[in-house]
Amino acid sequence: MNYIEIIGFSAATLTTAAFLPQVYKTWKTKDVSGLSLPMLVMFFVGIFLWLVYGIYIKSPSMISANTITIVSAFLLMYFKMKYEKR
Known part of the structure; x- marks a missing residue:
């Protein structure tokens, strides 16, 4: 593993871990x-595209x-639809 991937894993750990408390x-x-919900959908699509990339x-x-x-992100969208007061 090269140093660029180490930087990438460090960034990935921090940004992913920062999202988990909200979930x-x-x-x-x-x-x-x-x-x-619109923000969550856009975020989900953006993350999907980053994954493909x-x-x-x-x-x-x-x-x-x-x-x-x-x-x-999928869990937050699910929670939003399930727990939203109508």
Whole structure:
């Protein structure tokens, strides 16, 4: 593994880990009032495209981070639709 991938894994760990508390808090409180569904959908599509790009350039750091983040974004979209007060 070269030093560029080490930097990539460090960035991936920090940015992915920063997103996980929001998923946990939303799951525990079921409060989705602060979440915007259009933003979550755009974020999900953007992360999906980053994942495709990471696969294309064969970057393990991008593939692992975006795989985890896409699951997190999907969970937040699911929570938003499930717990939204109608």
